[in-house]
Amino acid sequence: MATSRSQESPGGSGTGAIELRNVTKRFRTPDGGAYTALRDLDLTVAPGEFCAVVGPTGCGKSTTLTLVAGLERATEGQVLVDDSPVRGIGSGIGFVFQTDAVLPWKTVLANVAAGPLFRGEARKDALAAARDWLRRVGLSGFENHHPHQLSGGMRKRVALAQSLINEPRILLMDEPFSALDVQTRSIMSDELLALWEVTRPSVVFVTHDLEEAIALADKVVVLTAGPATVKDVFTVDLPRPRTVQEIRFEPRFVELYQQIWESLRDEVQVAYARTATLAK
Structure with a gap:
């Protein structure tokens, strides 16, 4: 059985699809100062x-995704995709945002076809x-609907089809299911896993839901309270294929949850204490 917590440095030696090496990211503040998101x-x-x-709210999880996507550049350190430095928005990367990125004036079919046409x-x-990808995500028959005619879960299916039709080597997901109800989240998680199995892109999935993280992932990375750095890396040695609702009842799932929460809890408390101090 694989170890649950990696004691090795999570940095790589040129063998990963995605590598962040000693990355620091600072942003300018309105008063002319600097805010360090990652260190x-x-x-x-x-x-x-x-x-x-x-990781805790505001610790830099989303910033990590924007660096990999090429939407932002690191202040210090290196960000590499397939061993090449990221210098801008590159091909082969899909990004599923927390809010729907569908075009409201286009039909479902036109939204999904937009990437290949571009x-x-x-x-x-x-x-x-x-049409094939809409069939895969269970939206056959909705090709001529517009986004406002769909439920939240259906719009998320459109967003997945939009990204996966381009066959990305890397799929970045920023809390994509956070706005959905619990039952729909479970359904979407199962659909995501089934679709991921088809083409097996490298996925970086940001979430506040620890159960969701364990149910989906091969490994869970815990970031510290900001400025974020990697605190722990846990191997999720649960068998695949997985059904999200069922895997939660496995004894190993519960064990992993306890181990990861022990690491994450301290960072959440640090972040909360900072917020409480600023609020006084």
Whole structure:
């Protein structure tokens, strides 16, 4: 059985699909100062690996995703994708945001076909691929609907199809299911795992839900209270394929939850104490 907590540095030696090496990220504040979101962060995600990232609110989880996506640049250190430095928005990376990124004036079919069309695929081929992905996410028959005619869970399915139709090597997900009710979240999590198994992109999944992180991931990375760095890396040695609702009852799931929460709890308390002090 694999160990639950990695004692090795999470930084890599050039073998990961994603590598952050000694990364620090600072932002300018309105008063002309600097705010440090990440400090000396090392993280590796292997090809085809599903990595969940947890940490206190405001610790820099989303910033980590924007660095990998090329939406922001590191102040110090290196961010690499497939051993090449990230210098801007690159191809082969999908990003599923917390809020829906669907275009409200386009139909469901047009939203999903937009990526292939933008890349220059023939319209006939793009629409055929879009219909196939809508079938995979259970939205056949809704091709001509507009986003406002769909439920929240259905819009999330559209967002998944939008990303996965492009066959990304890397899929970045920023709390994509946080706005959904508990039952819909479980359904969407199962659908995500089934779709991920098809093409096996490297996934970095940011979440505040520790149960969600364990149920989905191959490993869970715990970030410290900001400025964030990697505190612990836990291997999730639960068998695949998984059903999210059922895997939660496994004794090993409960054991992992207790171990990871012990690491995460201290950081949540630190972040809360800081917030309480600022509020006085």
